[in-house]
Amino acid sequence: MxxxxxxxxxxxxxxxxxxxxxxxxxxxxxxxxxxxxxxxxxxxxxxxxxxxxxxxxxRGVPTPTRSAKLSEWLPYWLDNIVKPRRKLSTYDKYEAQVRLHLIPGLGTRRLETLSVQHVRRFLAGLEKRTTAATAKEAHRVLRTALTAACRDELISRNVVSLVEAPHPETHEIRPWSLAETLEFLEAARGESLYAAFVLAITMGLRRGEIVGLKWDQIDLDNRALCVSSQTQRRRGVLYDDDPKGRRRRTVPLPAMCVAPLRWQRMKQAEARRRATADKSGPGWQENGYVFTTRTGRPIEPRNLYRAFTRVASDAGLRVIRLHDARHGCATLLTAAGVPPRVVMEILGHSQISITMDVYTHVVQDTQREAISHMDRMLKRKR
Structure with missing residues (x-):
């Protein structure tokens, strides 16, 4: 038998x-x-x-008898993997991609049967309907979701990794020149947020990092500043969060920032006194923020941006984004000969490649200047 x-x-x-x-x-x-x-x-x-x-x-590894659809896996991934471990801003960005593009376009596909051709056709169609940048972000989110599925051994390979991501056009960033920067600082000298503008230009702080800055993060005597939080508005609520990439950093404070910050502290003390003395008003809400409203609450990130562009427009300057002032800081530091690794630490870049993009741009300008010197020398020999 x-x-x-x-x-x-x-x-x-x-x-x-x-x-x-x-x-x-x-x-x-x-x-x-x-x-x-x-x-x-x-x-x-x-x-x-x-x-x-x-x-x-x-080994105790589950093997589903039938592969889950993407419309089932993606919401599970968002709620059980992304939400507990990632920042709220990241979750909101991923959730929007899943809801608006991934589930409508690929939701009926099953994890095991999803192919390279399915992903490639989806991205091509999405790029035609929207933009290459949106399609590239959808590629990144889907690749991350399927990497988690591979980690859970629901699939044996991530087909999205085999598909080349779309290439959006890169828009050239044109930060202010040194002359334009000095002209802006002169025009903003009497503004209530002058100290915030100085920090954005001289230290390259992000908008959320400026709004979320607290006095206990600043040491004016030793000229040091610790970037350990940022303030964001999400879902109609202002909240404190870790810096971008969770990269906390302590950097030296330029000397020209000390006087504006001392002036800001004196103005805030006067505002606190007035709000406390006004018995009919809401009073003062002590939160420790450097830049506040008349009642001590943190200012809106959007209002900081509006004030920045208003001052630039009134001064007759090119209106740039507040974030472009951060690029301008990187450009000035690099042109001054500061090594890229140091620039990376000052600005809190997550990767040296981001810093090198700015560095390469400045080096190209330096190369042009060197070649012009060569032209002048050769003309003399004639």
Whole structure:
């Protein structure tokens, strides 16, 4: 008599179409057990797949009998993997991509059957309907979601990694020149947010980092500033969060920032005194922020941007984004000969490649100047 397979070893049978079919009871994600089928053109091929199923089951790895659809996996990934571990701003950005593009375009596809062709056609169509930048972001979000599925061993490979991401056009950033920067600072000298503008230009602080700056992060005597938080508005609420990339940094404070910050502290003390003395008003809400409203609450990030562009427009300057002042700071530091690694630490870049983009731009300008010197020398020889 033929020996009987032990319990849990599964069975292999030959189908009417000539293929072989293996059936094994395996663990499901919900803790139950169900029969999983695998197929092969030969008995040996089918037996290899049977043994793989048994090995995963003995390791306690769930093997779904039917692959989940992307419309099922993506919401699960957002709620159970992204939300507990990533920042709220990151979650909101991922959630918008999933809701607006990924589920409508690929939601009916199953994880195991999603192919390179499916992803490539989806991205091409999305780029035509929207922009290359949107398609590139959708590629990044989907790749991250499927990487998590690979980590949970729901799929064996991430097909999105095999698809080249769209290439959006890069817009040249034109920060202010040194003359324009000095003209802006002169025009902003009497503004209530003058100290904030000085920090943006001389230290390259982000908008949220300026709004979220607190007095206990500043040491005026030793001229040091610790960037350990930022203030953002999400879902109609102002909240404090870690800096971008969770990169906390302590950097020296330029001497020209000390006087504006002392002036800001004196103005705030006067505002606190007035708000406390006004019994009919809301009073003063002490939160420790450097830049506040008349009642001590943090200012709106959007209002900082509006004040910046208003001053630039009134001064007759090119109106640039507040974030472009950060690029201007990087350009000035690099042109002054500061090594890229130091610029990276001052600005809090997550990767040296981001700093090198600015560095390369400045080096090209320096090369042009060097070549012009060569032209002048050769003309003299004639």
């Amino acid at each position: 033929a020996k009987r397979n032990p319990n849990g070893a599964g069975t292999i049978t030959k189908r009417k179409d000539g293929r072989y079919q293996a059936a094994v009871y395996v663990l499901q994600p919900d803790g139950t057990r169900a029969r999983k089928y695998a197929y092969g053109h030969t008995w040996t091929e089918c037996d290899e797949k049977r043994q793989e199923l048994i090995a995963k089951d003995r």
